[in-house]
Amino acid sequence: MAVNRRFTLVSRPDGAPRPSDFRLVEEAVPVIGEGECLIRNHYISIDPAIRTWLNQEDTYMPAIAVGDALRASTLGVVEASNHPRLKVGDWVQGLNRIEDYSVCGPDGANGRVDVSRVPSPSAFLSVAGGTGLTAWFAVEEELQPKAGQMLLVSGAAGAVGSIIGQLARGRGARVVGIAGGPAKCARLVERYGYDAAVDYKGKDVDALRAAIAQACPDGVDLLFENVGGICLDAALLNINQGGLVVVCGLISEYNGEPYGTRQLIRLLMHSVAMRGYVLPKYAARLGEGRKALIDLVARGELVYDEHVEEGMENVLPAFMRLFDGSNEGKMVVKLV
Ligand SMILES: NC(=O)c1ccc[n+]([C@@H]2O[C@H](COP(=O)([O-])OP(=O)(O)OC[C@H]3O[C@@H](n4cnc5c(N)ncnc54)[C@H](OP(=O)(O)O)[C@@H]3O)[C@@H](O)[C@H]2O)c1
Structure with a gap:
């Protein structure tokens, strides 16, 4: 008999998540009721944001309660349906529990996607999923980089940063990325359209400040922040008068105490604006972004x-890899 495996939160991680913070439970595959459909999840998106949902505080999403199932973006196929809009065989992308089978009600957070125009359905969790869309609206709306401007991106080799560089370069901006290690830095320039790359590994804030200054000799006009900590401070030490900082993520702080910034004075002295950005701000326009991204991929x-x-048993190891930087591209777990 088929079973439904899902991960639950046993205890809130204190620092880096450990396997003992989670439990894989097995239950019967759910039976659907009126207006519901049963989704077989094929892919699970493994995102740094999941770590922030494990904390006690609600954020732009409710915190995951101890005892509840973990949550992620998922991509699956409808296997049984009493749903008014979703029929058997539809590919659907949604926000579900990390499990083999999910139930979606009439108002559930799952929408049909057309997988015929993408190289693999998993594109709806990567370039045409949350991370690609985060990059799209960052460039189109939050940053709006112009020719002649210098955009600095931290976490640049990650799923968001790898798209940002290409989109911003297409608008004529000069783009410099910060990433960990020579292989990722080479990738930024050779594959993701960055003009130059800065390796943050093994550098203190002064050395990183100097490395950014060398890559951005006229200073930084726009900063897209994915990391925080000393990366943010070193970048702020290079920010230009009237600059803009868009804070998209602070991954270096997700497993520990907040570091914040020691360079707030740069905002004051150089009239710099700094604001947070989360993708749900553009929830009503995701279809528009998805189409634009798929068109760009199709045109090469x-x-x-x-x-x-592959496999449910690799969900936790995959999640841990986001924090040691050993992921090479958007992290996805394939279940089927
Ligand atoms: N605001 C939003 O709506 C939104 C949406 C999506 C993602 N985000 C945020 O964007 C950031 C990047 O996400 P992503 O999905 O692009 O990343 P990703 O593909 O999951 O990759 C994560 C990368 O972060 C880097 N990293 C991990 N720990 C680090 C540390 N302590 N210091 C410096 N770098 C570290 C590693 O790269 P290196 O090897 O280069 O260190 C790692 O490969 C995260 O902060 C995430 O929370 C925000």
Whole structure:
């Protein structure tokens, strides 16, 4: 008999998540009721944001309660349906529990996607999923980089940063990325359209400040922040008068105490604006962004990479890899 496996939260991680913080439970495959459909999840998107949902505080999403199932973006196929809009065989993308089978009600957060125009359905969790869309609206709306401007991106080799570089370069901006290690830095320039790359590994804030200054000799006009910590401070030490900082993520702080910034004075002295950005701000326009990204990929004008692990048992190891930087592209776990 088929079973439904899902991960639950046993205890809130104190620092880096450990396997003992989670439990894989098995239950019967759910039976659908009136207006519901049963989705077989084929792919699970493994995102740094999941770590922030494990904390006690609600954010732009409710915190995951101890005892509840973990949550992720998923991509699956409808296997049985009493749903008014979703029929058997439809590919659907949604926000579900990390499990083999999910139930979606009439108002559930799952929408049909057309997988015929993408190289693999998993593109709806990568370039045409949350990370690609985060990059799209960052460039189109939040940053709006112009020719002659210098955009600095941290976490640049990640799923969001790898798309940002290409999109911003297409608008004529000069783009410099910060990433960990020579292989990722080479990738930024050779594959993701960055003009130059800065390796943050092994550098203190002064050395990183100097490395950014060398890559951005006229200073930084726009900063897209994915990492925080000393990356943010070193970048702020290079920010230009009237600059803009868009904070998209602070991954270096997700497993520990907040570091914040020691360079707030740069905002004051250089009239710099700094604001947070989360993708749900553009919830009503996701279809528009998805279409634009798929068109760019189809025309060969945008490349993207996925790091696909297989099997439910690899969900936690895949999640841990986001924090040691050993993922090579958007991390996805393939279940089917
Ligand atoms: N605001 C939004 O709506 C939104 C949406 C999606 C993602 N995000 C945020 O964007 C950021 C990047 O996400 P992603 O999906 O692009 O990343 P990703 O593909 O999951 O890759 C994560 C990368 O972060 C880097 N990293 C991990 N720990 C680090 C540390 N302590 N210091 C410096 N770098 C570290 C590693 O790259 P290196 O090897 O280069 O260190 C790692 O490969 C995250 O902060 C995430 O929360 C925000």
